[in-house]
Amino acid sequence: xxxxxxxxxxxxxxMFFILLAIFLSIAPFHKMIYNFLExxxxxxxxxxxxxxxANLKDWKFFIYTQWFGKxxxxxxxxIGLILGFPLFSRxxxxxxxxxxxxxxxxxxxxxxxxxxxxxxxxxxxxxFSFLPWIYSAIFGKTLDLKVCLAFMVHDLTAAxxxxxxxxxxxxxxxxxxxxxxxxxxxxGVTTALGFIKPIRFLNTYRYILSADLMRSxxxxxxxxxxxxISFTTIFISWKVFEGxxx
Amino acid sequence: MELLRVKNLKKSYxxxxxxxxxxxxxxxxxxxxxxxxxGAGKTSTIKCILxxxxxxxxxxxxxxxxxxxxxxxxxxxxYTVERMIKTAKSYGKNFDEKKAYSLVEEFxxxxxxxxxxxxxxxxxxxxxAITLAEDVTLYVMDEPTWGLDPLxxxxxxxxxxxxxxxxxxxxYTSHILSEVEKVADRVAIMRKGKIVEMGPLDDIKEKYILVxxxxxxxxxxxYFYKETTEEEIYLVEKATNxxxxxxxxDAIFEALxxxxxx
Numbered sequence: 001x002x003x004x005x006x007x008x009x010x011x012x013x014x015m016f017f018i019l020l021a022i023f024l025s026i027a028p029f030h031k032m033i034y035n036f037l038e039x040x041x042x043x044x045x046x047x048x049x050x051x052x053x054a055n056l057k058d059w060k061f062f063i064y065t066q067w068f069g070k071x072x073x074x075x076x077x078x079i080g081l082i083l084g085f086p087l088f089s090r091x092x093x094x095x096x097x098x099x100x101x102x103x104x105x106x107x108x109x110x111x112x113x114x115x116x117x118x119x120x121x122x123x124x125x126x127x128f129s130f131l132p133w134i135y136s137a138i139f140g141k142t143l144d145l146k147v148c149l150a151f152m153v154h155d156l157t158a159a160x161x162x163x164x165x166x167x168x169x170x171x172x173x174x175x176x177x178x179x180x181x182x183x184x185x186x187x188g189v190t191t192a193l194g195f196i197k198p199i200r201f202l203n204t205y206r207y208i209l210s211a212d213l214m215r216s217x218x219x220x221x222x223x224x225x226x227x228x229i230s231f232t233t234i235f236i237s238w239k240v241f242e243g244x245x246x
Numbered sequence: 247m248e249l250l251r252v253k254n255l256k257k258s259y260x261x262x263x264x265x266x267x268x269x270x271x272x273x274x275x276x277x278x279x280x281x282x283x284x285g286a287g288k289t290s291t292i293k294c295i296l297x298x299x300x301x302x303x304x305x306x307x308x309x310x311x312x313x314x315x316x317x318x319x320x321x322x323x324x325y326t327v328e329r330m331i332k333t334a335k336s337y338g339k340n341f342d343e344k345k346a347y348s349l350v351e352e353f354x355x356x357x358x359x360x361x362x363x364x365x366x367x368x369x370x371x372x373x374x375a376i377t378l379a380e381d382v383t384l385y386v387m388d389e390p391t392w393g394l395d396p397l398x399x400x401x402x403x404x405x406x407x408x409x410x411x412x413x414x415x416x417x418y419t420s421h422i423l424s425e426v427e428k429v430a431d432r433v434a435i436m437r438k439g440k441i442v443e444m445g446p447l448d449d450i451k452e453k454y455i456l457v458x459x460x461x462x463x464x465x466x467x468x469y470f471y472k473e474t475t476e477e478e479i480y481l482v483e484k485a486t487n488x489x490x491x492x493x494x495x496d497a498i499f500e501a502l503x504x505x506x507x508x
């Protein structure tokens with residue numbers, strides 16, 4: 001697994017620093033952002049509601065909506081996607097998969113890649129879910145740990161789901177660009193279709209950015225469904241990889 | 247001792263039959279060359295043996311540990327030579343790191359050089375170093391000397407020869423017939439997925455002669471080799487009633503893979 005973690009270092013570090021930069025461009029500027037939006041509240045409130053700007057004065061509301069509910073939340077599927085799509089397609093594309101498969105069993109290769117990607121995914125999502133809480137503790141602000149945990153559960157589940165979808169395309173396609181475009185296509189189509197009420201469950205952003213999380217209320221049904229689909233997708237990916245001609 | 251036995255192996259890709267019921271064995275202490283033109287089925291055969299491709303039918307019995315040098319010598323381009331060796335060590339079960347470094351030195355490769363900066367020949371040498379550092383009984387090599395300069399090619403051939411003398415076996419493919427004649431104990435010539443000739447090199451050379459006939463005539467059962475302005479030359483099996491010239495291995499190979507039989 002060491003090689004897999006080493007191979008993911010650049011992607012993971014880039015994601016880490018980008019997310020950190022986004023957080024540091026939001027959290028320390030709470031008052032500044034609030035004052036700016038308050039001045040423009042007349043123009044903004046027709047899009048976000050009357051009380052939204054006023055609520056932003058509250059640090060908790062600000063972090064829940066601007067970090068979990070916006071910047072970090074919107075990137076959750078992308079994190080899963082970036083970690084998942086090159087796992088196998090890059091090895092196929094570069095013809096390096098033979099190097100691995102003559103030295104290890106397919107089961108070993110598949111599990112080490114999957115575990116490495118999952119480890120990185122968990123590390124990133126957990127760290128950036130707790131970062132606001134750590135920041136609050138350092139700067140004497142208060143944040144509800146339960147709410148952070150609730151967001152973390154949704155974010156982890158959704159990121160894991162999108163990583164599993166990316167993994168499937170990564171196993172199916174022998175070119176990275178095809179795997180990436182396919183999973184981006186699925187993300188775009190499901191998100192767009194999710195705007196149609198009867199099939200709104202297709203839009204995973206509704207789950208990731210759910211306002212109910214601010215009351216630390218986890219959507220257990222959707223979480224379990226996503227996890228079942230994720231593990232089924234991973235199993236299908238394994239079966240495809242197991243029978244794939246190299 | 248039989249290290250590998252392939253029996254009636256078949257492999258197709260849709261309508262295309264890549265390997266069509268071939269059988270052969272590789273014994274301990276021998277260099278076995280699998281020859282044939284592009285698309286003859288050599289790489290498919292090797293990949294089926296290694297489990298990289300699923301066979302359609304047939305039997306593959308592998309009684310040995312295996313190291314493999316693929317046709318495309320692709321390694322991790324962002325790695326240095328040193329990291330590549332460490333990765334091979336962490337993945338390989340019988341990997342001898344010291345031997346790998348000694349081969350890298352022998353091949354005049356810089357351990358701190360990035361794989362991306364290596365020429366095709368140097369990348370082949372690095373892959374060879376990694377493959378040969380595996381302490382196994384059967385080395386499977388697909389075009390091991392392709393792209394190497396004559397000095398390095400001879401060095402690699404002598405290493406292959408030494409492997410067989412040390413009781414290991416080598417199964418390899420090559421397009422360079424002169425080197426096959428230098429190192430191979432037995433050869434199998436493939437054409438369109440089938441083995442059309444197999445045996446010790448000297449026996450094969452003994453088996454055939456070249457017969458010249460005037461243009462327009464043919465030799466029964468002969469393989470067309472080439473034509474001159476006045477005659478056609480056929481490769482035929484030696485028989486008491488036919489006279490001809492001794493056939494070189496190049497001529498035997500060319501006539502058999504052309505497969506134009508009269």
